[in-house]
Amino acid sequence: MENELELDYREQETLFIEVILPLALQINYTYRVPFELNQQIEIGKRVIVQFGKNRMYTSIIKSVHNIAPENYTAKYIIDVIDAVPIVPPIQLSFWKWISKYYLCTEGEVMIAALPSAFKLASETLVIRHPNFQLSDQVLSEKEQALINALGSDKKISIEEVSELLGQKSIYPVITSLLDKQAILLSEELHDKYKPLLKTYIKLEEFFLDIKNQEELFKQLERAPKQLDALLSYLHLSKLNPFVAKQDLLEHSHAGDAAISALIKKEVFKAERRKVSRLRANDIEQFINFELSDAQQKAFDELKKGFQKQEVQLLFGVTASGKTQIYIKLIEEILAQGKQVLFLVPEIALTTQIVERISLFFGDKLGVYHSKFNDNERVEIWNKVSTGEYKIILGARSSIFLPFTDLGLIIVDEEHESSFKQYDPAPRYQARDASIFLASLYKSKVLLGSATPSLESYYNARNGKYGMVELLERYSGTPLPQHQIISLAEASQKKMMTAFFAQDLIDKMREVLHKKQQIILFQNRRGYTTILICxxxxxxxxxxxxxxxLTYHKSTGKLHCHYCGYHQNTLNACPACGSNNLLQKGFGTERIEEELELIFPGITIDRLDLDSTRTKNSMFQIINDFQHKKTDVLIGTQMVAKGLDFDNVALIGVINADTLMNFPDFRAFERSFQLLTQVSGRAGRRDEQGEVIIQAYDAKHRILKQVVENDYEAMYNEELAERKAFNYPPFSRMISIDVKSKDQVLLHNAAKHFANQLKHHLGDIVLGPEQPLISRIRSYYIEQITLKVKREISINTVKEILMNCIKEFQSEKAFRAIKIQIDVDPY
Incomplete structure (x- = not known):
């Protein structure tokens, strides 16, 4: 009786909910719940709400209470979508932290976190008015066609109306019919997620009897295609009575008509069944391997370290076998019934790592990254939420998945800049955010790298993180030999062919003769970087x-790598009409072309953004190289990131200067990391590899440190520089981009805003100044940087910054100015 009274009270209680809308709103909105929906309300569920005049959105319930908003009358929610919450409370706490730390809105976090199929699409539908009588009005030919198509109860979208009438401008027709009260407009919501259905064939029970089968064979003697389909089914159905129609078609070659005829004769029964879009591993395969002595020592030290500190840094040289240590740690976490998040910086890395990890953990492993379509991402989300997936391997957005009991986060290649989200907001760093996420789940974090970021190594050296070193390769193979070639000297001595010094060409010829493979690294894609008169x-x-603009020979066009603009290439100078057009600079396309001329007949492939745009292209390129179908792989940074090939004898760096001469305080650190990582792709099995680095500044200290594999020397020199000029890890940085399409207005606005900040924050405010690229997508940019010393409260600085932005944007003259904030912009 008491429970019934409580239930009745809940049904009549006036409830309000705070919701997160997928919009950049500084304050979340509150909505009222109709009494009939009270029982369905729960934090983390999706609800449909109206926001603005006509728009409807899917939002997430953040909190439930009975306090009405003070400044506006709360609208009623329209409906509750979910039977169970799709976002757990811990993830909502994580969203809140992301929004506060990275100075964005919770709506922007929601957009980044949820698969777009969860964010329902609003679509205007046209419906015939129930009281409309055709005889009451005179209709035009177009109006009559639409009314006829609607019938008595059909709903047609605006897009379908346009197709039906054969014209884009259909609003005059719609407006006229609305005036005549012939139609209504209905704003309805449609879920984008649809399960994948596949047709399966099953033999009707009557024909399972042998005698009936024999009679059927006699009947089908005059229909050989149908008989072939039946025999193929009987062969394929030995393991499972349900046979995929596609498999039956391929096996029998009978054709769709024969199978349809058997269905019509009630011999076969067709059934549409929901199937997973993901690759299934039906049988778990376990490969037993023994850790080397060095690996076992590192593994034991990590386990001891986790008892004292939640975050551990595994500093292991390239090819030291860090993945095998990860596998052993994952096994222990799974034995505790917990989940593991395995973060990798690039989708390129997942292809090989998935193959390795799946050998050990089978269908407990899920993969999550942006190359999956919306439907696949929803499936993965649901399987993580139910605990079906125990291990998730993915790129940075994987931190937003709805884990049930997260026990370990592994951040492989933790130094990689790809863990940083730059655009759009939230501009988060997945490595740093994962450490906070782990604290919410009370789980452990393992950061792994052969070239740790200075911040992580600094934190380890100062006791904030634990650290374990693994300084020998798994197979005992020595680190590769290095040779530095001076491009200035080679050019002077006329020992250059295109972009290759003679020593590099000779070494490549030797390696190709031995049927071994080569990786060439050039950190620019395209054909020609500058076309100049x-x-x-x-x-x-x-x-x-x-x-x-960069010239791409594959498309024959000039491309912008910032906004995607492209135009036809030039045959003559548009300024003076001259045909004397010079190509300056070179990218991966040009290297591929020149290499084909030097070594005709070899197979060459490229691994860059242009060659990997389709879903499976990256997997195909890596798979071909791994199976020795490709002799030379030319690539950008993608080739440096954790790929493991057993037949690579030579790495060639075409021009190292482009890395070291970049105007950024991290340029030397990143040059060391990239060159060391790409060098590590050579000689990873029984034979020592070789690395040839071409550079004009052949005596640069970074090249010397790469050759000697002296991370410590690089760290000490860079740390001294950072301390002298107050860069991270000795300070925190916030970058503020002020943007406008009006250059004069921007200059005045940026100066005004900087003075406003300096008034409150003093000399920690630097700028405004023009960045290296001062206009992107038609917006001019000026940059203000806050360099906050460690002894100053970063939260206080952020609070002052946000108040200054509100004050600045309240001024009428500056309302059109855009302000973009990036916390930890590196």
Whole structure:
């Protein structure tokens, strides 16, 4: 009786909910719950709400209470979508932390976190008015066609109306019919997620009897295609009575008509069944391997370290077998019934790592990254939420998945800049955010790298993290030999062919003769980086960005790598009409072309953004190289990130200067990391590999440290520089981009805003100044940087910054100015 009274009270209680809308709103909205929906309300569920005049959105319930908002009358929610919450409370706490730390809204976090199929699409539907009588009005031919299509109860979308009438401008027709009260407009919501259905064939029970089968064979003697389909089914159905129609078609070659005829004769029964879009591993395969003595020592030290500190850094040289240590740790976490998140910086890494991890853990492993479509991402989300997936391997967005009991987060190649989200907001660093996420789940974090970020190594050296070193390769193979070639000297001695010094060509010829493989690294894609007129100096630039266009031979066009703009290549200078157009700089396409001329007949492939745009192209390129179908792989940074090939004898770095001469305080650190990582792809089995680095500044200290594999020397020199000029880890940085399409207005606004900040924060405010690229997508940019010393409260600085932004944007003259904040912009 008491429970019934409580239930009745809940049904009549006036409830309000705070919801997170997928919009950049500084304050969350509150809605009222109709009494009939009270029992369905729960934190983490999706609800449909109206926001604005006509728009409806899917939002997430953040809190439930009985306090009405003070400043506006709360609207009623329209409906509750979910039977159970899709976002757990811990993840909502994580969203809140992300929004506060990275100075964005919870709506922006929601957009980044949820698969887009969970964010329902609003679509206007046209419906015939129930009281409309055709005889009451005179209709035009177009109006009559639409009314006829609607019938008495059909609903047609605006897009379908356009197709039906054969014209884009259909609003005059819609408006006219609305005036005549012939139609209504209904704003309805449609879930984008649809399960994948596959047709399966099953033999009707009557024909399972042998005698009936024999009679059927006689009947089908005159229909050989149908008989072939039946025999193929009987062969395929030995393991499972349900046979996929596609498999039956491929096996029998009978054709769709024969199978349809058997269904019509009630010999076969067709059934549509829901199937997973993901690759299934029906049988778990366990490969037993023994850790080397060095690996076992590192593994034991990590386990002891986790008893004292939640975050451990595994500093292991390239090919030291860090993945095998990860596997042993994962086994222990799974034995405790907990989940593991395995973060990798690039989708390129998942192809090989998935193969390795799945050998040990089978269908307990799920993969999550942006190359999956919406439906696949929803499936993965649901399987993580139910605990079906115990291990998730994915890129940075995987931190937002709805884990039930997270026990370990592994951040492989933790130094990689790809863990940083730059655009759009939230501009989070997945490595750093994962440490906070782990604290919510009370789980452990393992950071792994052969070239740790200075911050992580600094934290380990100062006791904030634990650290374990693994300084020998798993197979005992020595680290590769290095040779530095001076491009200046080689050019002077006329020992260059295209972009290759003679020593590099000779070594490549030797390696190819032995049937071994080569990786060439050039950190620029495309064919030619600058097209310049040799007569007047004209350079083809992007119409929206302050950058020169890159020529891509594969498309025959000039491309902007910032906004995607492209145009046809030039045959003559548009400024002076000269045909003297010079190609300056080179990318991976040009290297591929020159290499084909030097070594005709070899197989070459490229691994860069242009060659990996389709879903499976990256897997195919890596798979071909792994199976020795490709002799030379040319790539950008993608080739440096954890790929493991057993037949690579030579790494060639075409031009190291482009890395070291970049105007950024991290340029030397990143050059060391990238060159060391790409070098590590050579000689990873029984034979020592070789690395040839071409550079104009052949005596640069970073190259010397790479050759000697001296991370400590690089760390000490960089740390001294950072301390002298107050860069991280001795300070925190916040970058503020002020943007406008009006350059004069921008200059005045940026100066005004910087003075406003300096008034409150003093000399920690630097700028405004123009960044290296001062216009992107038609917006001019000026940059203000906050360099906050460790002894100053970063939260106080953030609070002052946000108040200054509110004050600045309240001024009428500056309302059109955009302000973009990036916390930890590196």
């Amino acid at each position: 040799g007569t007047c100096g004209f350079t083809s630039k992007c119409v929206q960005c302050d950058v020169s």
